[in-house]
Amino acid sequence: MTGKPITADEDAAAVRARLTVLLRAVGERRDRVAFTEIFTHFAPRVRGYLGRLGATPIEAEEIAQDVMVTVWRRAELFDPAQASASTWIFTIARNRRIDAIRRQRRPDFDPNDPIFVPDPEPAPDAALQTATRENRLHAALKDLSDDQRALLQQAFFAGKSHSEIAAATKLPLGTVKSRLRLAFVRLRKALEGDV
Amino acid sequence: MTQHHPTEEYLLHHAAGALPEGQALLVAAHLTFCPECRETVRQAEALGGAFLEEDAANPVDVVAALARFPFDLPPEAPQVAPAAAPISDIPLPLQPYMGARLSGIRWRTFWPGMQTVRIHTKSDPAADVSLLRLASGKGMPIHTHGGDELTIVLHGSYTDETGQYSVGDVATADPTLTHRPIADAGGHCVCFTVIEAPLKFASPWARLAERFLFR
Numbered sequence: 506m507t508g509k510p511i512t513a514d515e516d517a518a519a520v521r522a523r524l525t526v527l528l529r530a531v532g533e534r535r536d537r538v539a540f541t542e543i544f545t546h547f548a549p550r551v552r553g554y555l556g557r558l559g560a561t562p563i564e565a566e567e568i569a570q571d572v573m574v575t576v577w578r579r580a581e582l583f584d585p586a587q588a589s590a591s592t593w594i595f596t597i598a599r600n601r602r603i604d605a606i607r608r609q610r611r612p613d614f615d616p617n618d619p620i621f622v623p624d625p626e627p628a629p630d631a632a633l634q635t636a637t638r639e640n641r642l643h644a645a646l647k648d649l650s651d652d653q654r655a656l657l658q659q660a661f662f663a664g665k666s667h668s669e670i671a672a673a674t675k676l677p678l679g680t681v682k683s684r685l686r687l688a689f690v691r692l693r694k695a696l697e698g699d700v
Numbered sequence: 701m702t703q704h705h706p707t708e709e710y711l712l713h714h715a716a717g718a719l720p721e722g723q724a725l726l727v728a729a730h731l732t733f734c735p736e737c738r739e740t741v742r743q744a745e746a747l748g749g750a751f752l753e754e755d756a757a758n759p760v761d762v763v764a765a766l767a768r769f770p771f772d773l774p775p776e777a778p779q780v781a782p783a784a785a786p787i788s789d790i791p792l793p794l795q796p797y798m799g800a801r802l803s804g805i806r807w808r809t810f811w812p813g814m815q816t817v818r819i820h821t822k823s824d825p826a827a828d829v830s831l832l833r834l835a836s837g838k839g840m841p842i843h844t845h846g847g848d849e850l851t852i853v854l855h856g857s858y859t860d861e862t863g864q865y866s867v868g869d870v871a872t873a874d875p876t877l878t879h880r881p882i883a884d885a886g887g888h889c890v891c892f893t894v895i896e897a898p899l900k901f902a903s904p905w906a907r908l909a910e911r912f913l914f915r
């Protein structure tokens with residue numbers, strides 16, 4: 506591996522690995538220095554996400570602070586076998602936003618439900634697999650055309666319905682649906698290591 | 701193992717946090733039964749994480765925010781399973797709306813062999829969300845929809861033109877579909893249903909019944 510130039514993707518993968526280690530440090534020993542770095546990295550991003558979904562600057566700041574407090578208090582529950590640091594924090598931001606809008610919890614399944622049907626047994630190296638998968642996802646996302654990325658971002662990040670996107674882009678609804686479907690299929694293949 | 705799943709669009713919007721409450725409840729109920737769809741939701745969440753990471757930085761006064769950060773707040777205890785899980789046949793996400801047991805539900809007869817009860821969602825009281833109970837071998841009147849109809853089976857099973865649906869299965873009916881679900885032999889069937897717009901019944905008697913009983 507020596508002498509191989511470091512690509513931008515490898516840099517990003519290293520940052521991702523580091524954020525996972527830092528978040529684990531917060532969860533395991535309430536490491537404030539590690540949390541400061543997590544906060545510096547994610548607070549602006551969470552705020553940007555909330556702003557994109559229509560929160561006012563004051564709301565975005567309040568909810569973002571609430572998200573980061575939740576990260577601090579629940580870091581113990583972060584499991585690198587399930588998700589990367591950014592995915593875990595994304596789900597917290599998503600849930601907190603719904604809590605704030607509806608003043609109630611986002612409906613979700615509960616693994617403690619007596620009628621819950623469990624996942625098949627996770628692989629012993631699940632954490633490594635999750636990291637590899639997410640790195641592949643980032644690479645696949647970079648390979649999409651700007652148009653495809655923009656559509657995906659509208660649908661899955663900004664939470665716009667297909668008809669809202671069709672209205673905003675002046676594309677026929679069927680075109681929006683089929684383009685999104687194609688883009689997501691490509692990303693899924695990358696996540697499943699099937700490229 | 702469930703055989704019929706919500707469309708990918710519903711799963712992705714659930715992951716994005718963009719579903720209205722009734723539909724989010726139905727998808728959450730399905731995810732209780734379906735490891736396959738939970739995996740799709742996890743993948744969509746990873747996509748959300750990737751976009752979060754890429755989002756052009758939005759300036760935050762980190763020093764000031766950290767200076768007033770409540771580091772002293774204690775960790776939130778991880779959730780633990782209740783010591784003795786109460787017997788229930790309703791998925792946990794639905795229980796705040798209808799209790800833990802189907803036997804505790806107070807039905808209203810809508811049509812011979814068919815009973816219903818309306819579910820009130822908190823964020824959107826006008827949303828058309830209900831439970832249906834079909835007696836064994838009985839069906840709903842033939843109907844079409846003004847909008848998408850999502851149904852999940854909570855007890856028993858039914859069959860219509862598109863196949864057989866058992867506990868955990870989800871049917872998505874779009875406005876072009878005219879269908880007649882009939883509960884299978886051997887027991888009644890209970891479904892949780894979310895409709896984007898009211899049903900249109902083909903029979904005038906059903907329309908009359910709807911006017912007096914359904915709302």
Ligand SMILES: [Zn+2]
Binds near residue numbers: 704730
């Ligand atoms: Zn499923």
